[in-house]
Amino acid sequence: MTQLAQPDLWAKAAQQQCATALAHPNIAFIKYWGNTNHQLRLPANPSLSMNMAGLHTVTRVEFDPALPADTLEINGVPATGPGLERVSAVLNLIRAEAGVAAPARVVSRSNFPVGSGIASSAAAFAALAVAGAAAAGLPPVEARLSRLARRGSGSASRSVPSGFCEWQPGDDDGSVAFSIAPPEHWALADLVAVVSREHKAVGSSGGHPLADTSSLQTARVAGAAERLRRCKEALLARDISAMGPVIEEDAVIMHGVMMSSRPPLFYWLPATMALIQATARWRAEGLEVYFTIDAGPNVHLICPAEQAADVEAKARKIAGVRDVLKSAPGGPAHLLAPGDEFLHP
Numbered sequence: 001m002t003q004l005a006q007p008d009l010w011a012k013a014a015q016q017q018c019a020t021a022l023a024h025p026n027i028a029f030i031k032y033w034g035n036t037n038h039q040l041r042l043p044a045n046p047s048l049s050m051n052m053a054g055l056h057t058v059t060r061v062e063f064d065p066a067l068p069a070d071t072l073e074i075n076g077v078p079a080t081g082p083g084l085e086r087v088s089a090v091l092n093l094i095r096a097e098a099g100v101a102a103p104a105r106v107v108s109r110s111n112f113p114v115g116s117g118i119a120s121s122a123a124a125f126a127a128l129a130v131a132g133a134a135a136a137g138l139p140p141v142e143a144r145l146s147r148l149a150r151r152g153s154g155s156a157s158r159s160v161p162s163g164f165c166e167w168q169p170g171d172d173d174g175s176v177a178f179s180i181a182p183p184e185h186w187a188l189a190d191l192v193a194v195v196s197r198e199h200k201a202v203g204s205s206g207g208h209p210l211a212d213t214s215s216l217q218t219a220r221v222a223g224a225a226e227r228l229r230r231c232k233e234a235l236l237a238r239d240i241s242a243m244g245p246v247i248e249e250d251a252v253i254m255h256g257v258m259m260s261s262r263p264p265l266f267y268w269l270p271a272t273m274a275l276i277q278a279t280a281r282w283r284a285e286g287l288e289v290y291f292t293i294d295a296g297p298n299v300h301l302i303c304p305a306e307q308a309a310d311v312e313a314k315a316r317k318i319a320g321v322r323d324v325l326k327s328a329p330g331g332p333a334h335l336l337a338p339g340d341e342f343l344h345p
């Protein structure tokens, strides 16, 4: 299913000035870290990711002229301050494009821990962009939706298209994500070993501006296109033993930049390191599992779906692992039919 495949829902949303959308977070195999333009969230380097089917955010946007200002509720709790301002900034782009003046009521729910290195802002802003655009009567043009999502959170651009997605640097209109393969292309599993559910002290929006303070960032950015090329080639060939080392290298290089920024960002906990070392051990025992880590301490274990149960059982035995969240490759951000949102608690 694509956004374009839902003409009736888009028409109804425009009529009612209200829409509900579902989006998955994504896990980057080649990371986005650092911007050339912070306000527009134009990335310093290209990136590549997989949508995570097991996890999602559902967001409803309702434009209502009777409201004095935008309101936001996240997982049942009213949100104000910077969180609401960031949502309003994306709604302002949508309003300007659609010629809508009314404030909006935004209600959002996720089925995974927010702010702990599972890309909660990616799913949140992809769902907001799609629901907001539909409620405002904008057309379901994937590249336009990806751009709107990017303006809320860079990696959210990659949660708009389906399956495995690439996002290239460019200008405000051109830097959008596109699918390089559908979810059915490859039965990969992402097992997120959750070692902390704490909210991060420094989120990625605060982290991107620090990237340029690391003397390693220039080298990271210079090598990103070549790592992406190798990763994409292996992904398209469904070759995990070629892809795995590239994704591990790319994650470690990003954390090298984070750890050498001023001030430094140390996201890893002892259990993070234990999982990194265990991954190499499990490979020596015959499993095809590789790690990657976003801006947090949780470790994403990537392996073929048929090895997921084994990997999960092993991960649960590592001290400090509180939970393991499972995902297959996920589809695009899309609208839900009225009433359907209750199917996604």
Ligand code: PMV
Pocket (backbone or CB within 6 Å): 027, 028, 030, 031, 032, 033, 047, 119, 121, 122, 153, 154, 155, 156, 204, 205, 208, 294, 295
């Ligand atoms: O979209 P942001 O600003 O939350 O940045 C995400 C950065 C990483 O998750 C660390 C890497 C990535 O490419 O998703």
